Amino acid sequence: MHATPLTFIATMPASTERFVNIAAYKFITFEDLEAIRPCYQETCLALGLKGTILLTPEGINLFLSGTRAHIDSFLLWVRSDARFADLEVKESYSDEQSHKRMLVKIKKEIITMRMPLIQPELGRAPAVKAATLKRWLDQGHDDDGKPVVMVDTRNAFEVDVGTFDNTIDYRIEKFTEFPEVIAANRAALADKTVVTFCTGGIRCEKAAIHMQNIGYDSVYQLEGGILKYFEEVGGAHYTGDCFVFDYRTALTPQLQPSVTVQCFACRAVVTPRQQLDPRYVYEVSCPQCAQ
Incomplete structure (x- = not known):
């Protein structure tokens, strides 16, 4: 556990230096949130980082923007906590910092689903990597010959910016609606391999576990979400851009602001x-x- 913030004096970046934007999360039991919050806040401010960090009893979720050196310093500090030694991040670049201020918040859930029995820390649903998913979509079926169906777990306004081709979009307005709608459509997805996806992996991780719990027998989550897919294989089988919750609004498959x-x-x-x-x-x- 981080007892003290990182001691660091932030310096202004050179005018030609681009900013690194990172997104990361991990489901893990988090205690003493009130005591931990100031350490994160002070470390980010000392490094000149901007963005949002959510601290919850079920884990951490963060979106940060800063110079390469400052982002690397922050990650070194975070990963010095054994619980986050394996924290994986998704990166993109921009000419300006993608957030305007630095916030560290305490919330009840990383992403609100109101399904307390879903605890990803205790076991994830199977995940499919970007390269494997692209191969499945190229050939029209998974490695067992079953048709692959993509299910978007994001809100309708995010889907409208861009999504995978031929995806199922239930037009939900908030993630708490997903459990009911996916249960109602279980029969239509029988005998298919279902791949859930979202922006960075959080929503589809919870969604896939819920689907397993209610009887789906062949369901995967896209490892790292759309952003990791863009990073590793580009925009194959995807139309449009990916909505992000910062000033850039959306990213192209080349991870550039749209x-x-x-x-x-x-x-x-x-x-x-x-x-x-x-x-x-x-x-x-x-x-x-x-x-």
Whole structure:
């Protein structure tokens, strides 16, 4: 357990240096959250990092942006805790820091599902790596010859920015709706290999465990989510971009910021074409909320 924050004096990056953006999570029993929170906050501030860290009884979830040296220093500090020695991160790059401030929050869950019996720390559902999934989608079936079905566990507005081809999208508005809708459609997915996915792996990890619990016998989670898929195999079998919860709004399959923006008023994603609409007024309205 981290008893003290990292002692470090942050320095300003060179004007030509790009920022590293990382996303990571781990399901693990976390205690003494109130005592641990200041250590994370002080370490991130000392390193000049910006972003959000969620500390919960079931684990940690973080999105941070900073220079290469400062991100590496933070990861060295985090991994000095034996529980996070194997913490894996997904990286992308940007010319500006992808967040505007630094927050360390305490929450009840990493991602709200309200299914307390689901504890990924005690055992995960099977995971499929990006390269294997691409091969399955290339050939149209898994290694046993079963048809592969992609199930998007994200909210509808995220799916609208981009998703895998021929994916099943249940148009959920929040993740707490997923258990009911996936249970109602179990018969339609029988005799198929189901691959759940999300942005970075958190939602699909919980989703796959729940699906196993209610009787799905061939379900996988996409290891590392869409961002890891982009990192390892690019945009094969994927159309559009991937919504992210920072100022970049969405990332292309090349992990570069897309040209979409997010409406200041209703938080909807506004495409380049929609930005030409007279109802789109910067920080005021967009075609979706102006109707």
